Amino acid sequence: MNVVRVEGLTKHFKKFHLGPLNFKVEKGTAVGLVGSNGSGKSTFFRLLMNLVHADGGTVEIFGKKMPSSEIEIKQSIGFAANMLEPFYQLSIKEISSHFSYWYPSWNQNKYEDLINRYKLDEGEKFGKCSTGMKKKVDFIFSLSHEPELLLLDEPTAGVDLGSQKKMKEDLIEFLEDGEKSLIMSTHLIDDLKQICDNIIILSPNGKVQDFLRKEEVEENWAKFWVSELTEELRCHPHVIKVNDSQHPSYLLTDQKHVVEKELREKGISVISIQRLPLDEIIEFQLDS
């Protein structure tokens, strides 16, 4: 079942075009959103939340159409995107009164546990909190009403290492029963490696560069260190990058088994095969 279904979503600004975006998020999965600054990650979330209105395309969440079932959908979404600033003069406790009022599924115990877990002082005014603390507050409010879907815009940015680890644990726990889903943007490779199942890469011009499934990456992407590189290999559709400026040379492929067979048939000896770390793939995708 798909929790989020986006089809042909586009948004035009004076200087920037986002989309068309097409993708699905399966129930129980975590999707990481990566892209350079200005590639439209925040706009992407705001489009999903109907805070920015698309010029074209459709958004379906929980099988419901976005603008028409807006309130129902939003009640089951935990959204953290640094938007609490207008509450700067309120204490965390006072902000919680807003959340508990508007979200029917608000869980006060969970909220209090999280406040303690992240060692926050409920009486502290939001405006007086540091960047990292604000992030934590945002994170806590996104989780405390037990949403079905979390949309987190760079939740770990600017957060201390200890709390980052706790956030990861909380997200893993959130995903544990396979009923809930997550979309998060991040610049941290560890978030992608340790939390996400799939990765959407946004290109600098606001398009989906790639949709990576982690298991496919593990299975199919590889770096072959080889004794020689033939012209044929260079042009092979599944060889996406070669480096022969050094010896031994290597090639990157997104179809390990195809290329392995090819190499064997050509009699080219393989010195070593490595799985490609995620960061290298993302780096490559963002460059191309």
Added chain:
Amino acid sequence: MRQALWLVKKELKYHYLSLMLTLVFIIFLALLAFPILEGTVLRLFGTEHVVYNRIMIDALFVLLLPCFGAIFMSKPYLSFGTIKEDPYSKRMALFRAMPIPVHVLALSRTFIMVITLLLNITVFYIIITLMLSDVFFQYLAPIEYVLFLLFWFCYALLFGGFNPFIENGTNGKVLHLFPYLFIAIFGVLLFVIYYATGIGLVDWSLLAIREYGFIAPVCAVIIAGTGCYYWNRLLTNRLRTRDYM
């Protein structure tokens, strides 16, 4: 409705201090206004020759009354940082990110405006009424005075009712530019009226009440009510369709 009032209560609580400051400023305005109003009436209906400035009274009523619908002694109004930071839009974005129906949000804005206006104008009227001399009421019957106040309350409601839209439906730039635009338009309008008829708008309202009695304020109530309804509709639509960046 209940949800909208909940929001109103919360927000007025947070803006308590700004609201108090606004009231203090309004008391000051009232002290400034009462002698001018007295002068207007004495000149219009009395025989005494009083030094009186038509522009002052019109400026006070026409330009300032609509402001009474806003908590104008607050940071967004006083600071030019608003132009860049756009705090009202950010606040709306936050509320829109929560599961709050748009009509509830728009209604709460309209309620806040009406409550602020009622509070401000009541204080303004009470101060003026207390300060006005007995001579004033010899020329203007108490009932006429009440109708006069009602008429201008409606005026404030009609134009002040636009304020929630400016605050929450546009951006910080418009919020700071709009008053100047308003002043410019009404400045021109007042000038044209003086030139054409030789009387000011406040003069005219007093004469209309004397002439038509209840009819003038009743019309005003109807127009102001309808205006508020449509302003609210406009705001609802705007909050639904605008992009919160």
Added chain:
Amino acid sequence: MKLPIKVSEESREPIYHQIETQIKSLIVSGQLPTGSPLPSIRVLSSDLSCSVITTRRAYQNLETSGYIKTVQGKGTFVNEVEGSRKEETKRKVVQEAFEKAVYQGKQIGYTRQELSLIFEKSLSEIFDREKE
């Protein structure tokens, strides 16, 4: 809970197989006694930075071959493994490790005799060191 498992980027061996083998050897060596809980699929995937599908496959294989069992709503636990199976698995784990080393040696270009000598040398180095 954490398991002392590592997946290697270098290996030709699929990740699910690496996980499977390592958990098996933890079980047969007694480091994970019968009844001890295993981390959930999500948690282990996160620890190993691998996909949930890969970990699930490893767990499924382990469950099919009877090393672990999943109790609905409670988690995954180490199963009772019979003595004979245990011995067999132990042998298999070690043999696989040797095979890997032999394969590597062969690739470098050693002959069978040469590898045998190296093996003898490794044996004496490790066992003699322990004696001292």
